[in-house]
Amino acid sequence: MDLSFTPAQDAFRSEARAWLNANVPRDPLPSFDTAEGFEAHREWERRLADAGWAVVNWPEEYGGRGAGLIEWLIFEEEYWGSGAPGRVNQNGIFLLGPVLLEFGTPEQKARYLPAIARADEIWCQGWSEPNAGSDLASLTSRAALDGDEWVLNGQKTWCSRGAFAHWMFGIFRTEPGSERHRGLSYILVPLDAPGVTVRPIAQLDGEAGFAEVFLDDVRVPVADTLGERGEGWKIAMSTTGFERGVVLRSPGRFMATAARLRKLYEARAAGLPASLRDEVVRAVTDTEAYRLHTYWTVSHFLAGGEVGAETSLNKIFWSEMDQRMHRTALSVLGEEAELAGPWTDGFLFSLAGPIYAGTNEIQRNIVAERVLGLPRG
Amino acid sequence: MQFTFTDEQRAFQRAVRDFLAKECPPEHVRAMTTDATGRSPKLWKGLAELGVVGLTVPEEHGGLGGDEMDLVLLLEEAGRAALPEPLLETAAVGVPMLRASGGDLAREWLPRVAAGDAILTVAMSGVTLADAHVADLILTPRGPVLPSDVRLEPRPSIDATRRLFAFDSAGTDDVAFDRGALGAAASLCGIADRVIELGAAYAKERHQFGKPIGSFQAVKHLLADALLGLEFARPVVYRAAWSVATGDEQRSRHVSMAKAYSSDAAMNACRAALQVHGAIGYTHEHDLHLWLNKATALAHAWGTAAWHRECIAL
Secondary structure (H helix, E strand, C coil): CECCCCHHHHHHHHHHHHHHHHHCCCCCCCCCCCHHHHHHHHHHHHHHHHCCCCCCCCCHHHCCCCCCHHHHHHHHHHHHHCCCCCCCCHHHHHHHHHHHHHHCCHHHHHHHHHHHHCCCCCEEEECCECCECCCHHHCCCEEEEECCEEEEEEEECCCCCCCCCCEEEEEEECCCCCCCCCCEEEEEEECCCCCEEEEEECCCCCCCCEEEEEEEEEEEEHHHEECCCCEHHHHHHCCHHHHHHHHCCCHHHHHHHHHHHHHHHHHHHHHCCCHHHHHHHHHHHHHHHHHHHHHHHHHHHHCCCCCCCHHHHHHHHHHHHHHHHHHHHHHHHHHHHHCCCHHHHHHHHHHHCCCCCCCHHHHHHHHHHHHCCCCCC | CECCCCHHHHHHHHHHHHHHHHHCCHHHHHHHHHCCCCCCHHHHHHHHHHCCCCCCCCHHHCCCCCCHHHHHHHHHHHHHCCCCCCHHHHHHHHHHHHHHHCHHHHHHHHHHHHCCCCCEEECECCECEECCCCCCEEEECCEEECHHHCCCEEECCCCCCCCEEECCCCCCCHHHHHHHHHHHHHHHHHHHHHHHHHHHHHHHHCEECCEEHHHCHHHHHHHHHHHHHHHHHHHHHHHHHHHHHHCCCCHHHHHHHHHHHHHHHHHHHHHHHHHHHHHHHHCCCCCHHHHHHHHHHHHHCCCCHHHHHHHCCC
């Protein structure tokens, strides 16, 4: 066990910090769920990509630096610590990218990965449907084979960034008569194809963070199937579960929130109830615990260990921690918490955490069934 | 950054787990609760032969010369087994205090400890003196004391396998206190691990409404939350072990986090396990209380979670 970073890792951190300090926009960009903010965020992503910081752990040929997972975690700490903008292409970078890297053909990787890294193409996820949320395997959107094309019909919903995205990666039922997890395929869909209708949905903050996507005889090449036909569920849930479990929300983001909360508290501590100090300490130490747990998990993974359903524990922890931190911040703000601002925006977003990427109730079932071995209900 | 234990450290942990499964099953722990001394010289000797008691004793004094990173997993095993022996006081705190004092004291006592012939306990503010009736030497920040030289006034203990005594104005020793808090934190992780295992096993076996109660979500989520607390406490405890072993400047902060997270994790895990067991878990005839009482004792000795959080500078 050695919890110190190597000189090379320290140098990598310094290099990232220096670049970010010199380049992060001084003023916050408008929300990426507005037309103006979406473009401003894409522009920022291009600057990141030009300097080689967009996807540090991807291979160089696709726009990365071939950095390891530890370096990626270091970069994330520096990125969020610098106050840099949210990642408008996070679905592409963190959700689709790892799947493409593992299951994509060389042609698919070359075609899609560099465009993700440069934010030339923004992706949304087409998994949930109006009647398939927590019970995702009950999804009914289908793809029928016609020559070398799929013909897609159905409806996807809760597609984050869907209002402005260019592409959607989705799971469709490709095998007629199939049920549940079987007979699904992972298909890439251009949102400008004929037959696609995107209806933006305003979220709690009033911005069009979601969309629902209607598919009406939409034709896409069979070559845009990711992985084997009929194996969509396995591909969506496979080993990349680890990648998603760790990379979707790295510790750096929450450490930055805790640091801002500490500053907010310290500036106002004199007039605040003593009990709030304990809440702030918990916020700071919870983010530290999350960071340690992440390095622990990554070290275990790098040493050849298997990591599976434990990622569900991660998801429960960060989402509930994020909510607690924002509630504490609102308590520190007192009556000012009624005024809309960065903390209230963050609070609203934190409310979504226990819902997206698999509700925390489903995650707790997964932990109980797959880690503790309790019987399915 | 390599946040893993070595294969040797894991192998030693497995050896200790196997040894305790055989030599310290719940029947033994239960027998010790009503035993005159509550201690088994045979078990202590066995632990010494395994190298556990002398783990932190330098090699030139007959020990293994290990550090906190070697010890932390073994104390977790002690917690898993609800081991009724002052291993924490002896190996985690007493031996390093003897090492630090050096000289004749270290030369006289360390080989005896490593051989299993001497038991240590420690007295300092923030912790009630434990197991002094079987100790050969009481270490305090003001210097060593022979148990025969003080009047040992017993105090009632919620953990019948941890006998307590009054001891006034022992003084403070920050490093030794951190070692004790770390040792308690590791033991608490082991206790949490065991009671979650007991709770999950019972949830699979106990049927109500024609189904194992573990198939109900309310029960699943109770145990999942207990596991969540434990899994996030463990790396915090292991980091503290590294910090104590390497003399990191953040040592005290890291230990405070470890004790706070492990105390909460163990108390929550015990509560969940008790709830899953229902009324049978609330009886003396069921074994669960052996861990529950030890968790309550260790969660409050060596600084409570609230006290440690108060120590953490923002």
